[in-house]
Amino acid sequence: MAIVAGVDFGTLSVRVSIVDSERGLLDSAVAEYPLHRSLEDLDFATQSHDDQMQSLAAATREVLRKTGVAAEEVESIAIDTTGSSVIPVDREMRPLSEYYLWCDHRSKGEAAEITEAAHREGLEAIKWCGGVYSAEWGFSKLLHWLRHNPGTRDQLASAFENCDMVAATLCGITDPRKVKRSACAMGHKWLWNASLGGLPSEEFLTKVDPLLAGIREKLLGDYATSDHLAGHLSPHWAEQLGLKAGIPIPVGAFDAHWDAIGVGARTDDMVNVIGTSTCIIGITNSPNLVPGVCGVVPGSVHPARIGIEAGLSAVGDIFGAIARRAGTDVKTLSRGLENYRAGQSGLLHLTWDNGDRTVLVNPNLRGVTLGWHLLTSAQDNLMAAIEGTAFHTRVIFDRMTEHGVEIKRVINAGGIPQKNDVLNQVYADVLGRPVLVPSSNVVGVGSAIFAFLAAKTFKTVEEAQAKISPPHRVFEPRRSEQVVYDEIYGLFRRLYFALGVPDQGAFGDVLPTLIRLKERTHKDVGLDAVS
Numbered sequence: 001m002a003i004v005a006g007v008d009f010g011t012l013s014v015r016v017s018i019v020d021s022e023r024g025l026l027d028s029a030v031a032e033y034p035l036h037r038s039l040e041d042l043d044f045a046t047q048s049h050d051d052q053m054q055s056l057a058a059a060t061r062e063v064l065r066k067t068g069v070a071a072e073e074v075e076s077i078a079i080d081t082t083g084s085s086v087i088p089v090d091r092e093m094r095p096l097s098e099y100y101l102w103c104d105h106r107s108k109g110e111a112a113e114i115t116e117a118a119h120r121e122g123l124e125a126i127k128w129c130g131g132v133y134s135a136e137w138g139f140s141k142l143l144h145w146l147r148h149n150p151g152t153r154d155q156l157a158s159a160f161e162n163c164d165m166v167a168a169t170l171c172g173i174t175d176p177r178k179v180k181r182s183a184c185a186m187g188h189k190w191l192w193n194a195s196l197g198g199l200p201s202e203e204f205l206t207k208v209d210p211l212l213a214g215i216r217e218k219l220l221g222d223y224a225t226s227d228h229l230a231g232h233l234s235p236h237w238a239e240q241l242g243l244k245a246g247i248p249i250p251v252g253a254f255d256a257h258w259d260a261i262g263v264g265a266r267t268d269d270m271v272n273v274i275g276t277s278t279c280i281i282g283i284t285n286s287p288n289l290v291p292g293v294c295g296v297v298p299g300s301v302h303p304a305r306i307g308i309e310a311g312l313s314a315v316g317d318i319f320g321a322i323a324r325r326a327g328t329d330v331k332t333l334s335r336g337l338e339n340y341r342a343g344q345s346g347l348l349h350l351t352w353d354n355g356d357r358t359v360l361v362n363p364n365l366r367g368v369t370l371g372w373h374l375l376t377s378a379q380d381n382l383m384a385a386i387e388g389t390a391f392h393t394r395v396i397f398d399r400m401t402e403h404g405v406e407i408k409r410v411i412n413a414g415g416i417p418q419k420n421d422v423l424n425q426v427y428a429d430v431l432g433r434p435v436l437v438p439s440s441n442v443v444g445v446g447s448a449i450f451a452f453l454a455a456k457t458f459k460t461v462e463e464a465q466a467k468i469s470p471p472h473r474v475f476e477p478r479r480s481e482q483v484v485y486d487e488i489y490g491l492f493r494r495l496y497f498a499l500g501v502p503d504q505g506a507f508g509d510v511l512p513t514l515i516r517l518k519e520r521t522h523k524d525v526g527l528d529a530v531s
Contacts, residue, residue, distance in 0.1 A: 002457040003073045005060065005243070006447030008255050009052060009081035009162060011035060011103065011276050016059040017444030018067045018074070021457050024468050028444060029063035031055035036098065042519070043105035043135075043363070046098035049087060052162075053169060053240075060241040076248050077170070077233065077241075078226075078451035081162035083254040084189035086141040088149075089165075091157040093174045097149065099162060100141040103277070103313070105355060105363040107144035108135035110209075114143075117208045125191040125200060130293040132361035136313075137189040139205075139212075146211040153211075158218045161185035163252030164230070170241075170249055172234030180230045181223045184253035187297030188309050192223060194298070224251045225299035226258075226450045248454040256281050256414075257301045257309070258446030261461060263413045263438050264469035267305060270400075270407045272393060272427070274414040276316045277354070280396055282308040288404040292359030293396075302461055308405065310396045314354035315389050316416055318367065321353065322385060326378035333382050337422045340383050342429065342484035347371040347384035348492060350499065351392050352511070359399045360500045364512040368499060386423050387485070390430035391492040397431065411436045411472070415443065421475070429481040430489065436472035445469060 002021045007014065012035055017028040033051040038044035064071065088096040100107070114133040118126035126133065133140060142159050158176035160168070168179040186192035191200050199219060205212040230251045238245035256279030260271040265283055273279045284306045287296050293310045300307030316330075323330045353367035369384060397407060410433055417424050417437045428435040449464040458464040502508045 002075050002452065002455055003069055004448050004451035004455055004457070005063075005074050005077040006444035006449075006451055007056065007077060007079045008258075008444050008447055009056075009079065009166065010255065011082055011101070014052065014055045014059050015443050016056070016063045017448060018063050018069050019445065019448035019451075019468060021452060021467060024470075025440070025445065026067045026069065027063055028441075029059045029066060031059040031062070035101065041106065043108070045101040045104040047085070047101050048098050049095050049165065049169075052166065056166070057240040060243065064242050071243050074243050074247065075457070076250070076451040076455040077243065078250050078447040078454065079163055079166050079170070079252045080255045080258040080447050081166060081252065083161055083163065083185050084137045084141065085162035086138050086159055087162070087165055088142065088145055088156050088159045089176060090155045091176065093168065093176060096152050096155055097145060100145065102136050103354065104141065105135045107140035108363040110143040110147075111135040111137070111140035114139055114208055117204070121204055121207060123191070123200060123204055124196055125193050127289050128193055128287075128297070129188070129191065129295045130358070130361065131291045133191075134294070134357070134361050135363045136357065138186075139190060142215070143209055143212060147209075156218070161189070163254065167230040167249050167252045170233055170237045171231030172236060173231060176218070177221060179221060180228065180251050181221050182251050182253050183223050183225045184257050184297065184300035184307070186223055187300050188254070188295035188307075190219070194223070198223070225303040226251050226253050227303040227453055229454060250450045250454040253300070253450075254279070256311075257307060258450065259413050259442060260301055260446065261449055261465065262442040262444070262446030262469060263411050264465045264472075265301070265411060266409070268406045268408040269411060270397065270409070271411045271413050274315055274389075274412060274416045274423070276314070277357070278312040278315045278389065278393070278414070280310040280358070280393065282400070282405065282407070284308060284405060288400075290400050290403040290405060292361060292399055294358060308400070310358035310400070312351060312389060312392055313357040313363075314351065318351060318353045318385050318389070319382060322378060322382050328378075330382070333379055334420065334422065336379065337383055337386075340422075342481040343488060345371075345376075345380035345383045345387075346373065347376065347380055348488060348495070349381070349384040349388035350492070350495060351385065351388040352500070356500060358396050362500060362502070364502070364515055365500055366511050366515060368495070368511075370495075386426050387430065387488070388492070390427045391489050392496075393427065394431055394489060395493060395496060409436060410434070411438075413438060413442060415441075424475045425478075428475040428477045430485045432477050432482055432486075434477065435475045437475065438470045439473055440470045442470060
């Protein structure tokens with residue numbers, strides 16, 4: 001028997017789970033931290049490293065109290081985080097700013113420049129991340145920081161993904177050159193590819209912008225999958241967390257990738273990790289390069305397989321916004337949705353409320369709802385939004401299968417499927433295939449599996465999954481609903497590309513123009529920044 005701690009850093013909080021190799025999940029504790037937004041710049045989203053670490057300490061101490069587990073009993077701790085969430089640091093690992101959080105889209109101009117340069121220069125790595133570089137990824141965020149922080153950029157020693165920064169902090173590492181970097185994070189978000197020589201060349205980066213001169217050297221180091229160690233817990237952070245010093249910490253990864261492991265995903269499974277946004281995570285045996293996806297990276301999910309990532313930039317956030325506008329909450333507004341039939345709302349919702357992550361990789365989009373009439377209700381709107389996220393997921397699955405990705409099983413993971421059976425059933429009906437849902441919460445279970453590997457409790461991922469991943473509930477598609485959804489999906493798909501692709505069709509400029517005018521107006525009236 002062994003006990004470990006699995007840590008999951010989300011957009012608004014950190015969850016620490018204590019997991020027993022025989023009894024499974026014992027309990028969890030959650031501590032929140034602020035997300036800093038700005039009305040002056042709607043693409044702004046940052047978070048403090050210190051806030052995160054304080055919350056980690058509080059949640060760890062709380063879960064130890066709740067479970068009664070002694071510090072000496074915890075044999076390892078593993079960390080996953082959001083991504084790409086990027087922080088620049090000086091030569092002593094001190095942050096030079098807050099994290100550019102994954103949902104910070106200020107670098108959309110930089111992302112477009114990187115994409116253009118990659119195609120102009122024939123950069124092979126761009127094909128491995130879907131052909132389009134994103135504002136949600138590392139190099140674009142770092143370039144934006146360099147351009148907008150001239151007073152501190154000379155202090156830049158390196159930049160780190162959230163998962164690597166937290167692990168390094170816990171290990172007491174103060175030299176950026178000694179930090180292990182996650183192959184998951186760097187492969188999906190930084191164009192790193194071992195088979196192509198690692199990061200893009202210095203020559204390429206300086207052609208994007210001379211400010212990137214020397215950055216490749218500052219990002220070099222030991223890139224590793226999560227079956228390797230980042231280090232061991234330092235005495236200082238052992239005291240802060242209430243754990244024993246010296247326990248192993250594996251190389252971290254992104255939350256969705258480890259969630260896929262936690263739900264028991266196998267080769268050729270596709271996992272929808274549905275929360276504030278959706279990350280779609282697949283495990284394959286061979287690299288199928290798919291235009292518009294977020295990356296194809298060996299070892300990013302299962303250390304011995306190839307990971308593929310896609311997703312939606314907002315899901316739970318959309319549901320929450322609809323409820324907020326209606327003066328209620330999602331739970332209350334959802335009552336009665338189980339009685340809705342396909343097409344009953346009369347609405348079609350394009351789920352671009354926070355832009356498009358896949359397959360258009362276009363942040364210059366906003367949500368579109370068609371079909372309103374004078375008696376349309378907020379509940380109709382919520383149902384249409386649920387359906388819209390399912391339609392968008394189907395667009396992504398269609399793109400993958402068109403390029404040779406086999407999908408044997410679909411699993412809905414993350415926080416929302418645990419408490420929203422309407423969503424699970426709609427996904428089954430829209431996708432036209434069974435949808436599996438874990439029978440219990442798995443947040444932190446993926447982290448625990450890699451903590452068990454670090455503690456040498458289990459020899460393989462599969463052995464750990466068999467022991468602690470929960471069984472699934474199954475939602476079967478209903479033929480009567482499928483027929484209607486197939487017809488609506490045809491409309492959704494047509495509108496998706498007609499409105500979402502710039503310079504193609506008659507309507508590709510509509511949403512970018514609205515965004516441009518709104519941003520100009522905000523700038524003109526001088527709206528103050530808010531958290």
